[in-house]
Amino acid sequence: MSTATTSPGFHLVGRLLDPASRADPYPTYARFRDLGPVWIEEMSALVVPGYRDCETLLRDPRLSAERHHYFDAARERDPFPPDAPASVRQPWFLSMDPPDHTRLRRLVSGAFTARTVARMEPYVTRLVDDLLDRACERDTFDVVSGLAYSLPVTVICHLLGVPEEDERLFRDWSAQLTRQLDGFSFPGDEDLWAGGVVELHRYVNELVAERRRSPRRDDLISELLAARDGGDVLSHDELVSTIVLLLVAGHETTVNLIANAVLALLRHPAHLAALRADPGTAAAVVEEILRYDPPVQLTARIAREDLTVGAAQAPAGALVILLLAAAHRDPAANPDPDRFDPRRDQVRHLGFSAGPHFCLGAPLARLEGRVALAAFARRVREPRLVADPPPYREHINLRGVGELLVEHGARG
Numbered sequence: 001m002s003t004a005t006t007s008p009g010f011h012l013v014g015r016l017l018d019p020a021s022r023a024d025p026y027p028t029y030a031r032f033r034d035l036g037p038v039w040i041e042e043m044s045a046l047v048v049p050g051y052r053d054c055e056t057l058l059r060d061p062r063l064s065a066e067r068h069h070y071f072d073a074a075r076e077r078d079p080f081p082p083d084a085p086a087s088v089r090q091p092w093f094l095s096m097d098p099p100d101h102t103r104l105r106r107l108v109s110g111a112f113t114a115r116t117v118a119r120m121e122p123y124v125t126r127l128v129d130d131l132l133d134r135a136c137e138r139d140t141f142d143v144v145s146g147l148a149y150s151l152p153v154t155v156i157c158h159l160l161g162v163p164e165e166d167e168r169l170f171r172d173w174s175a176q177l178t179r180q181l182d183g184f185s186f187p188g189d190e191d192l193w194a195g196g197v198v199e200l201h202r203y204v205n206e207l208v209a210e211r212r213r214s215p216r217r218d219d220l221i222s223e224l225l226a227a228r229d230g231g232d233v234l235s236h237d238e239l240v241s242t243i244v245l246l247l248v249a250g251h252e253t254t255v256n257l258i259a260n261a262v263l264a265l266l267r268h269p270a271h272l273a274a275l276r277a278d279p280g281t282a283a284a285v286v287e288e289i290l291r292y293d294p295p296v297q298l299t300a301r302i303a304r305e306d307l308t309v310g311a312a313q314a315p316a317g318a319l320v321i322l323l324l325a326a327a328h329r330d331p332a333a334n335p336d337p338d339r340f341d342p343r344r345d346q347v348r349h350l351g352f353s354a355g356p357h358f359c360l361g362a363p364l365a366r367l368e369g370r371v372a373l374a375a376f377a378r379r380v381r382e383p384r385l386v387a388d389p390p391p392y393r394e395h396i397n398l399r400g401v402g403e404l405l406v407e408h409g410a411r412g
């Protein structure tokens, strides 16, 4: 008989991975907070659940974002076929450290400043209205496919200059690739996400070649090409990998922001009514959902040197997992943290991370979330959840519902 026992931290990781936890992982996060920072020998990883520790470590230069080296080393075989485009091996800047991270991020940051994004509000409002026109024609509709998914995918394609008719094409590839971004493996996963990566890279390589032949004046791909040709500061593979990052990061997260927020509002009808009465409160709903039920639940870094966090130690080279969703419910950061309350005086969250990798698309995500939620409250009358809890996708990190069916009364 085996006498092997697992450590308390490893046991909790098992609970988090269990699909039964997907609808409500928060009791498990609370147990992690009880443990404090913990070294999990079975995973060679340090898991950090407290707010102050997570925030400090995200800004700590002793931690590296170059996670791909860690995961590549653990892999038994090369996941990509020999004819895959070279760009598949180019890490995106999300997984780079300065100075390369700084150089690449700077090239695209102009397109995502609060001021540039504010100019997109009329366009985003029109899109949301069109989507809700179509969705509300039916007495029951799916908030995920009808609103939450379609909005960010259309906006990011518009910004980059991806032809509308191609949007559908890369939805599947992106969904496959997200399993890699999620950071947790599922059976048969490697072939699936590697397939998505290869197809998406082939597509973007072709798109770049096409823009090079006939540049436009009004899209980000043409701007990036001009930056590359002008100063030679961006290699071709870096260009492709940056576009892939924007395509994927730009929608696989915002979909969960909108769907998680609609779900919370439907479970708290008084807050939905307050939003309907005052659409100006939508920004506060967005911040509260980024805290209460964040689209990105955790992130990871690599320790560059031996590290001590609280009573836990990790050797150089170890994986450091920062449980952002657990940190948001740390009572030391937010009083009464398990309560969904958009009227809080102060919301402290790391939903967009912190430090050098702070989400580049935060102004855009906030705009899309704010416009979509205000319009949902205004237009969808007497909404009711068809299933509670709704079915969840299997992702642990980019956790979100797969479908959110809502019945409604009168048409808005």
Ligand code: HEM
Binding pocket: 093, 094, 095, 105, 156, 245, 246, 247, 249, 250, 251, 253, 254, 257, 294, 295, 296, 299, 300, 350, 351, 352, 353, 354, 356, 357, 358, 359, 360, 361, 362, 364, 365
């Ligand atoms: C990075 C969250 C929407 C583009 C990040 C990170 C988080 C995050 C947590 C940092 C991860 C880390 O530190 O390891 C979110 C959430 C979103 C959202 C919750 C929606 C609600 C967007 C959008 C875009 C975008 C709309 C736009 C295209 C990026 C990029 C990075 C990033 C490019 C990498 C930044 C860097 O490494 O310097 N995001 N994101 N995100 N996000 Fe977002």
